[in-house]
Amino acid sequence: MQFIIIPLLMALLLLTSPAFSADSSWRIFDVKGKVSLQNDSGTRALSNGKNLFEMVQKGSRFKVGSGGKVVIVSLKSRQAFEIGENSEGIVEADHVRAIKGAVSLKKSFALPKTNDGSMGGVVMRSGGNISSCLKPLSPSNTAVIDHSPELSWENSCDGLKQVTVTVLADERIVLTAESNETHFKIPDGLVQPGRKYMWLIAGGSDFDMASGVFTILPEADRKEVLEKTAAYAKVDDDDIAEMIAYLYFIAGKGLNEMARLESNKIRQRFPSAAGLKDLP
Secondary structure, three states: OOOOOOOOEEEEEEEOOOOOOOOOOEEEEEEEOOEEEEEOOEEEEEOHHHHOOOEEOOOOEEEEOOOOEEEEEEOOOOEEEEEOOOEEEEEOOOOEEEEEOOEEEOOOOOOOOOOOOOEEEEEEEOOOOOOOOEEEEEOOOEEEOOOOOEEEEEEOOOOOOOEEEEEEEOOEEEEEEEEOOOEEEOOOOOOOOOOEEEEEEEOOOOOOOEEEEEEEOOHHHHHHHHHHHHHHOOOOOOOHHHHHHHHHHHHHOOOHHHHHHHHHHHHHHOOOOHHHHHOO
16 A cells, blocks of 8 residues: 655644643542531532532631541642541641641642643644545553553544554654554554654545654653552552542643543542543
């Protein structure tokens, strides 16, 4: 199959998609037992089912009953505070102050301090192709851990049985191969840590090309992610604060596809918590 790039104008764009908001507000990361919130709107009971990741403002006052707790995190300072059982706390500008009982700074996790969520994107203009039926699935606009990632795509093109797969670094072709499948694993040693790559799938002159962009994590980041993921695997499934902290961690590393999966798990677990729409 001929692989024709001439009819197409391709340009790599650097897209800025912050993984975190610059919002200085606080968020609820976990609620256990009997917890109430008092603010200008009055007093109400809290639960993960309705209030997880809800925004709270300075001056909000939390009261926790026996056997309960609430975790509140500043997305500005990246610090988490836990108000323990039989305790009360009030949200100040940069910390949560105990009014009664115990308020502790959680040290078991720390949110990433970077908001650099830049990833690469692709703009392509057709040279008169009549069909657009190839769609990249993964990896697309994300960082990856695997040094030999598997590319996957959707092929709904009528009569198209084989596609050409091309991987590029800048303007250099790293790999070209033919595939009769809808997936292709890049062999070891072809892509390097810390580099950004574009991959293309083409079905010939009668079909548009499709493309995705991915970055291989630098070795130091990869090691950190693997260690954090191993530790996270041992976390209690009921520790929602740790789940959200892990989500922020991987999102901060640009692992957008991994983050999307974790975010969906939390949303599915608490479908009525409106605040979860703001998760990474």
